Amino acid sequence: MKRKSDRRKRKVQIKKTAALLFLGMLAAVCLVNLIHSDKEFSDRENRMLEQKPSLTVTGVTSGRYMKQYESYKSDQFAARNLWVTLKTNTDLLMGKRDSNGVFKGKDSYLLEDIAKPDEDQMKENIEAIKAFEESYVDIPVYFALVPNAANVMSGKLPGLAETEDQGRQFESIRKELGDEVSWVDVQTTLKKHKDENIYYRTDHHWTTLGASYAYEELAKAMGLDTADGPKWERYAVSNDFNGTLSATSGYEQGYREPIYIYAPEKGEKSPDVTVSYVDEQRKSASLYDSSKLKEKDQYALFLGGNYSMIDIKTTADTSNRLLLVKDSYANCLVPFLTPFFREIIIIDPRYYYGDIHQVMDENNITSVLFLYNGNTFVEDNSISGVLKNNETE
Amino acid sequence: MLFSSIVFLFTFLPIILILYYIVPRPFKNPVLLAGSLIFYAWGEPFYIFLMILSILFNYISGLDIARHLGHGHKARRSLIFNIVVNLCILGFFKYEGFVLDSINAVLPVDIPYRELALPIGISFYTFQTLSYIIDVYRGNVRAQRNLSDFALYVSMFPQLIAGPIVKYADIQRQLRIRQESWARFGDGALFFIRGLSKKVLIANTSGMVFMKVTELGAAQTSTLTAWIGCAAYTFQIYFDFSGYSDMAVGLGEMFGFQFLKNFDYPYISKSITEFWRRWHISLSSWFREYVYIPLGGNRVSVMKHVRNILVVWLLTGLWHGASWNFVMWGLYYGILLIIEKYVLGRVLDRIPGILRHAYCIVLVMIGWVFFFSPTLGNAVQYLKLMFGGGSGIVDKEGLYLLVTNLVLWAAALVGSTPAVHTLYERIIYRDGKNRAAINCAVYGVLFLLCIAYLVTETYNPFLYFRF
Numbered sequence: 001m002k003r004k005s006d007r008r009k010r011k012v013q014i015k016k017t018a019a020l021l022f023l024g025m026l027a028a029v030c031l032v033n034l035i036h037s038d039k040e041f042s043d044r045e046n047r048m049l050e051q052k053p054s055l056t057v058t059g060v061t062s063g064r065y066m067k068q069y070e071s072y073k074s075d076q077f078a079a080r081n082l083w084v085t086l087k088t089n090t091d092l093l094m095g096k097r098d099s100n101g102v103f104k105g106k107d108s109y110l111l112e113d114i115a116k117p118d119e120d121q122m123k124e125n126i127e128a129i130k131a132f133e134e135s136y137v138d139i140p141v142y143f144a145l146v147p148n149a150a151n152v153m154s155g156k157l158p159g160l161a162e163t164e165d166q167g168r169q170f171e172s173i174r175k176e177l178g179d180e181v182s183w184v185d186v187q188t189t190l191k192k193h194k195d196e197n198i199y200y201r202t203d204h205h206w207t208t209l210g211a212s213y214a215y216e217e218l219a220k221a222m223g224l225d226t227a228d229g230p231k232w233e234r235y236a237v238s239n240d241f242n243g244t245l246s247a248t249s250g251y252e253q254g255y256r257e258p259i260y261i262y263a264p265e266k267g268e269k270s271p272d273v274t275v276s277y278v279d280e281q282r283k284s285a286s287l288y289d290s291s292k293l294k295e296k297d298q299y300a301l302f303l304g305g306n307y308s309m310i311d312i313k314t315t316a317d318t319s320n321r322l323l324l325v326k327d328s329y330a331n332c333l334v335p336f337l338t339p340f341f342r343e344i345i346i347i348d349p350r351y352y353y354g355d356i357h358q359v360m361d362e363n364n365i366t367s368v369l370f371l372y373n374g375n376t377f378v379e380d381n382s383i384s385g386v387l388k389n390n391e392t393e
Numbered sequence: 394m395l396f397s398s399i400v401f402l403f404t405f406l407p408i409i410l411i412l413y414y415i416v417p418r419p420f421k422n423p424v425l426l427a428g429s430l431i432f433y434a435w436g437e438p439f440y441i442f443l444m445i446l447s448i449l450f451n452y453i454s455g456l457d458i459a460r461h462l463g464h465g466h467k468a469r470r471s472l473i474f475n476i477v478v479n480l481c482i483l484g485f486f487k488y489e490g491f492v493l494d495s496i497n498a499v500l501p502v503d504i505p506y507r508e509l510a511l512p513i514g515i516s517f518y519t520f521q522t523l524s525y526i527i528d529v530y531r532g533n534v535r536a537q538r539n540l541s542d543f544a545l546y547v548s549m550f551p552q553l554i555a556g557p558i559v560k561y562a563d564i565q566r567q568l569r570i571r572q573e574s575w576a577r578f579g580d581g582a583l584f585f586i587r588g589l590s591k592k593v594l595i596a597n598t599s600g601m602v603f604m605k606v607t608e609l610g611a612a613q614t615s616t617l618t619a620w621i622g623c624a625a626y627t628f629q630i631y632f633d634f635s636g637y638s639d640m641a642v643g644l645g646e647m648f649g650f651q652f653l654k655n656f657d658y659p660y661i662s663k664s665i666t667e668f669w670r671r672w673h674i675s676l677s678s679w680f681r682e683y684v685y686i687p688l689g690g691n692r693v694s695v696m697k698h699v700r701n702i703l704v705v706w707l708l709t710g711l712w713h714g715a716s717w718n719f720v721m722w723g724l725y726y727g728i729l730l731i732i733e734k735y736v737l738g739r740v741l742d743r744i745p746g747i748l749r750h751a752y753c754i755v756l757v758m759i760g761w762v763f764f765f766s767p768t769l770g771n772a773v774q775y776l777k778l779m780f781g782g783g784s785g786i787v788d789k790e791g792l793y794l795l796v797t798n799l800v801l802w803a804a805a806l807v808g809s810t811p812a813v814h815t816l817y818e819r820i821i822y823r824d825g826k827n828r829a830a831i832n833c834a835v836y837g838v839l840f841l842l843c844i845a846y847l848v849t850e851t852y853n854p855f856l857y858f859r860f
Contacts, residue, residue: 011822015579017829018836022582023410025840030403063438074399074851083848090842094800097793116608160793250849 029078036078043296044247049075088250097158102249105156110245110252111149112204114163117378125377126176128384129370133181136360139368142222143177144184145170146206146214146329146373149199152190166374173377182221189217202252203243205299206373208234208260208332215336222367224340230264232336237261237290241298259298261288262335271314273338278309287312287335302331308351309359312344323360323368325349325383327376349386356386394435396585396640397592399847405432413648414573422545422568425648432550433514440512447482448544451475451522452537455529459536462529472530476523483519486512491715514554516712518547520679525561527683534562542568551644555637557655557675560682564650573649581646586836586843588639593843595805596633597850599625602798603765611774612784617791619778623758626765628805631660634673660809663749664741665729665756676712680705695735702734703727713764718772722763729756 042049050072059065077083088099097104103111133141150157151166167187174183190198190206190213198210206214212232219226238259246252264270275284289304303310306328321343324330330346337344345359359365372380394401409428416424434441454475461468484492486509493506525546528534537543546568552559606614606622614622638655645652659671669677688701703724710723733741741749759776766772777783795802807813821832 006824007822010824010828012576014821014829014832015576015583017579017833018583019575019579021833021837022579022586022840025837026403026407029844030407033403061438063436066435066438070398070400071851073404074848077399077848080848083845086841086845087849090845095797097797158797160789160796162789162793 032078033076036076038076042075042080044081044253046244046247046296084250085253092251097161099249099251102245102251103150103157103161104249104251105153105158107156108201108252108255109149109153109156109199110202110249111153111157112245112375114148114150114166114169115375115379116164117169118381121381121384122173122378123176125380125383126173128387129181130178132368132387135357136368139360139365140182140222141180141368141370142182142184142218143370144186144214144218144372145173145377146210146371147187147190148204148373148375149206151374152187152194153199155194169374169378184214184218184221186214186217189213200241200243200245200299201257202246202255203241203299204245204373204375205243205332206329208262211329211333212262212336215333218333218337218369219340222369224337229339230270232262233265234260234262237288237301238293238298242296243299244297247296259293259301261301261332264339271316271339273315274313275303276311276313277304277307278311280307287338299328299331303334303346306331306348306351307346308348309354310346312338312346314338314342314344316340316342318342319364320366321345321364323347323356323363323365324371325356325368325386326371327373327380329373329376330371333371347386349380349382352382352386394432396637396644397589397843397847400435402844402847405435410647423541425550426541426545426548429545429548429550429553433548433553436554437513440515443482443486443512443515444518444548445544447479447518447522448547450478451526451547452540452543454478455526455536455543456538458526458529462532468530472526475526479519479523479526483515485509486515488711488715495717517556517558518553520558520676520712521561522547524558524679524683528560528562534565537561537565537568549645549650551641551648551650552652555634555641556673557638557641557652558679559652559675560679563653567650571649571651573647577646577649581643583836584643584646585640586643586840588636588641588643589843590839591632591636591639591808593636593846594839595801595808596629596631596636597846598798598801599629599632599805602794602801603629605794609790611778611782613788613790614778614783615785615788615791616779616781616783617787618794619775619783621791621794623762623775623779624802626761627660627754627758628809630761630764631656631809632805658809658811660754660757661750661811662753663746664733664753665726666733668753668757669726669730676709680709684708699731702731706730717769718763718766721769721772722760725760725763 038051039049040051041047050068052072053059053065053068055065059068074080091099092104098113101113103113105111129141129143147166147170150163154163157163170187177183190210193210193213196209197207198213199206216226218224236258240256241259242253242256246255273285273287275287276282277284284304287303288301290301292298292300292304297305312334316339318340320341322337322341322345324334324337324344324346326346326348327350334344334346343363345363345365347356347359360368394405396402405428409424412424412428413421430441430445433444437444454471458468458471458475461471489506490508493504497503525534525537525543529536537546546559546561546564549559603622603625606618606625609618635656642652642654653675655673655675657671657674659668662668662671685701685705688704689697690701691698693701706723706727707720708723709726710719710721713719713722741752762775762779763769763772766775817835821828
């Protein structure tokens with residue numbers, strides 16, 4: 001009888017302690033959050049954080065206020081990054097090897113999963129590219145599709161991990177495009193170099209080294225006279241890059257890697273450049289924006305990031321002019337092309353609302369290059385809109 | 394508002410707890426009522442008025458029935474009127490689209506309608522008010538004269554949006570007299586953290602695996618992958634739903650209420666009959682008490698008994714959602730129960746326990762395929778994948794999902810049985826040093842992990858290259 005009542009007492013005691021634990025933890029978290037001041041921007045997530053919404057009648061009746069308040073509360077949660085790290089490490093401990101569509105691969109490699117094509121969109125884009133090519137019969141159109149790290153370096157994927165077959169995706173895109181559009185086989189080239197650092201470990205982009213191999217392939221396809229061009233020398237411009245894949249997945253937050261740029265060897269003649277950001281009405285004499293090295297996303301060093309339209313004029317001794325339609329993969333490849341063109345007009349359809357046909361007509365374009373990475377291309381929803389522009393008017 | 398959200402845990406809950414415990418006794422119910430209305434309006438700023446209307450209607454209706462009790466058919470007429478109105482409201486908001494879709498499909502007509510959003514919790518609170526009204530009519534309970542107490546019964550936030558379905562008879566006394574205490578609060582906190590962990594750590598992560606499998610095409614789904622997907626959903630729905638019920642029980646205890654158990658380790662069942670005694674107990678007992686038994690239960694001829702079972706399970710299916718899948722799912726169980734009752738019962742008793750477990754869990758998993766598939770066609774397709782119609786028996790994708798979630802599977806599997814919990818309680822409540830501290834450490838870590846997972850849910854890096 002006594003033992004039973006002892007046991008009950010113990011139970012009550014343990015439960016009382018549990019009540020204190022729960023209330024204590026609630027109070028502690030609430031208190032820390034009360035003291036914690038709101039931030040405007042998250043470096044790690046590379047986005048503006050939700051601010052305290054103002055209370056309005058329409059906001060409340062429509063439910064908008066509540067939604068905003070909820071994202072405000074969790075965006076501004078004290079020590080947010082620490083909680084995220086706790087979660088990713090717990091997941092790792094439990095055996096998980098991917099997070100937010102990013103694989104935690106071997107040798108500190110983070111690899112973005114291969115995207116599944118948005119078939120309808122892609123078909124429309126391909127049709128638009130073909131139609132575009134047909135309306136400029138005399139101008140060669142090149143198409144370079146860059147595979148993603150998970151395809152080229154599939155050996156670095158975590159054990160058993162499988163992705164979509166990007167090789168097959170590329171093959172069917174090549175077939176759809178037909179023979180009139182010149183396919184530049186970047187995939188085979190990169191695969192030859194798969195043991196080199198051709199992709200960043202913590203970012204979804206290729207490295208400048210990767211781009212340089214693609215450039216060699218491009219030069220062959222486009223008939224650029226590389227023998228007459230400059231020799232390239234490599235410079236490290238950063239040693240502490242930690243890219244977007246690391247931010248997305250929460251893995252390898254402490255990993256730091258270098259960014260290289262390739263510049264013409266000393267003594268070589270290389271053309272001067274003037275870079276105009278057309279919509280921004282800004283000019284620069286450099287292909288690089290070194291102020292970006294102080295920000296989280298250091299890859300934006302190349303051309304300063306993505307802009308709707310960039311017009312690069314060079315002093316190269318040629319009358320060739322290139323129209324480059326691209327995503328961010330092209331940004332670190334463009335420097336290699338500058339010695340071979342008098343002008344390179346770069347259009348990023350995701351941000352571009354102008355008339356591309358007018359650009360073609362007014363600038364004596366002599367060749368067109370589409371350069372995308374596989375994942376962006378198969379999910380893109382802006383190319384066809386930009387290419388068809390004049391038909392809708 | 395969801396229990397598993399930052400705003401609930403660190404804004405709503407602390408405020409309501411403080412208010413509840415500082416106001417004197419007569420104001421405790423009104424504080425809880427006000428909190429519950431805000432809780433509901435937070436997610437349904439519009440449908441809160443529907444709920445208030447329903448509360449007022451049922452309050453008056455209950456009084457009206459009570460007034461006419463003993464006057465024969467007047468009370469009965471009032472009861473029928475009430476039930477019709479309640480079911481019409483539920484029917485309009487929940488089944489309008491389904492009914493019209495079905496009519497449009499069968500008849501050469503095309504009746505247009507506007508798809509209405511389903512008011513959260515309407516299935517739960519409608520069943521609660523019906524239990525009250527019927528029990529008043531039956532004389533099991535007295536009509537509630539205090540509007541605020543009645544409103545609190547219907548809208549009490551711990552069980553408002555996902556149950557358990559609390560019968561008025563079970564809680565009537567507690568609305569007036571209940572005892573809050575430190576120990577009960579602590580018990581509630583433990584319940585709550587357990588439920589939260591079930592929901593956040595197991596259900597949500599299983600849900601991610603399930604999502605991944607459904608996103609694969611049929612050509613990429615091996616038999617192994619299909620079963621992993623189905624198992625992931627099986628765990629997800631149990632840990633989600635029972636976790637929610639645990640949180641409800643825990644929150645109730647923090648305010649001095651005691652709700653009945655809603656889940657009792659259903660996946661350890663050895664027959665479908667047993668499964669339904671352990672799964673969503675408050676719903677099954679509601680149907681038993683207000684539909685099955687009034688129809689005559691099993692004390693009727695075999696044909697009528699079969700009819701009764703089918704009616705109850707048709708309704709149970711429909712209660713879960715307005716589509717033919719749920720009708721099929723309900724009838725599937727109705728038929729299984731009839732077979733167990735009249736054919737298999739004796740056979741089952743004679744085969745080894747392990748086979749009976751396997752028999753039950755496989756049938757339950759097949760049932761969930763109907764539950765999670767968007768259409769009947771999809772369900773049949775998925776079942777084909779599970780039974781050899783996919784791309785091979787085993788593939789890398791399946792092995793990857795299996796291996797990289799091994800700890801999750803182990804936790805979910807063990808968590809579906811009472812073993813760990815029983816063992817844990819035995820150790821913790823046994824005489825010994827630092828038991829309270831160990832208990833706090835275990836639950837403290839669980840709670841911290843839940844917060845980490847919840848905060849990460851909205852971790853959402855903006856990648857400039859992809860909108």
